[in-house]
Amino acid sequence: MVIIMTGATSGIGAEALKHFVKLPDTKVYVGARGSGRILPEGTDVLPLDLSSLRSVRSFADNIKQRLGHTKIDVLVLNAAIRASDNIQKSEDGFELTFATNHLAHYLLARLFLPYMAEDSKIVITTSDTHDPAIVPFGPKSLNPLELAYPNENSPKGMRFYAATKLCNLLTARSLSAITLKDDRGIRVIAFNPGLTGGTSLMGKQSAFMKVMVTVLIRPLFYIVSMFIPFLFIGRVERAGETLAALALGKVTPPTDKIYASLVRGKLTFPEPSQLAQNNDVRDLLWKESAKMVDLPE
Numbered sequence: 001m002v003i004i005m006t007g008a009t010s011g012i013g014a015e016a017l018k019h020f021v022k023l024p025d026t027k028v029y030v031g032a033r034g035s036g037r038i039l040p041e042g043t044d045v046l047p048l049d050l051s052s053l054r055s056v057r058s059f060a061d062n063i064k065q066r067l068g069h070t071k072i073d074v075l076v077l078n079a080a081i082r083a084s085d086n087i088q089k090s091e092d093g094f095e096l097t098f099a100t101n102h103l104a105h106y107l108l109a110r111l112f113l114p115y116m117a118e119d120s121k122i123v124i125t126t127s128d129t130h131d132p133a134i135v136p137f138g139p140k141s142l143n144p145l146e147l148a149y150p151n152e153n154s155p156k157g158m159r160f161y162a163a164t165k166l167c168n169l170l171t172a173r174s175l176s177a178i179t180l181k182d183d184r185g186i187r188v189i190a191f192n193p194g195l196t197g198g199t200s201l202m203g204k205q206s207a208f209m210k211v212m213v214t215v216l217i218r219p220l221f222y223i224v225s226m227f228i229p230f231l232f233i234g235r236v237e238r239a240g241e242t243l244a245a246l247a248l249g250k251v252t253p254p255t256d257k258i259y260a261s262l263v264r265g266k267l268t269f270p271e272p273s274q275l276a277q278n279n280d281v282r283d284l285l286w287k288e289s290a291k292m293v294d295l296p297e
Helices: 011-020 053-067 096-115 144-148 157-179 207-224 236-248 279-292
Strands: 002-006 027-032 043-047 072-077 116-125 187-192 259-263 266-268
Touching: 002 011, 002 096, 011 027, 011 072, 011 236, 027 053, 043 053, 053 096, 072 096, 072 236, 096 116, 096 144, 096 157, 096 279, 116 157, 116 236, 144 157, 144 279, 157 187, 157 279, 187 236, 236 259
Parallel strands: 002 027, 002 072, 027 043, 072 116, 116 187, 187 259
Antiparallel strands: 259 266
């Protein structure tokens, strides 16, 4: 089995990776920045900077050369960064969070799709923040060009992050529609791990804050989450285990569902936001993204 991952060096992805490397006759290729990464045996770490489309293409070419005629069984697009502002730019001039969370993964999915095996899986990590009915700052509209080139009135912080997570879900829907037209049986899943402790998206925590989270914040949020479910702080081990189970087909969404969501630690298959179900918005994002990465629609 061949598995390709982004976001596997920490947090949810690292937990999922622990399940992947236990499988016999399995090779996992991980894209990551920098060097000196120590990952489990059975893992190859290849250079990948998601803020650079040149690096994304180089990573894809590297994988293809290594695989030869072997196909990809699982593609996990899990990496993401937080948006503190909308000023930082990628190597290609796009807003950094949009480029990293959406464009790089859109391009990877496009580049690897022809090399996916029959009955393979593509899992894209999204977030319930994409849905304003669940999270107050969820996006109520989507303008891909404004996300790529924001202005002073554009979303910032978590609002911007939520918009990129909507892009992930819409991309999953586009890929699902494409794969349904061929006969390879490729399954596309958009996975929401929910609010999860112990990930880079939670930021670096001091020893004191880690104690506070364990002793005070997590129990408090647990009680509040009985009334506001998205505030439940899940455990990274549970999220990683679920990501792996979905990627390996140990858990299969209903036939007509692509959105898998952890709600208070339980896996559910709800409908995504109304905006995420809008085919015009889905198709607009696909077309604009194709132009940005210089691919045909």
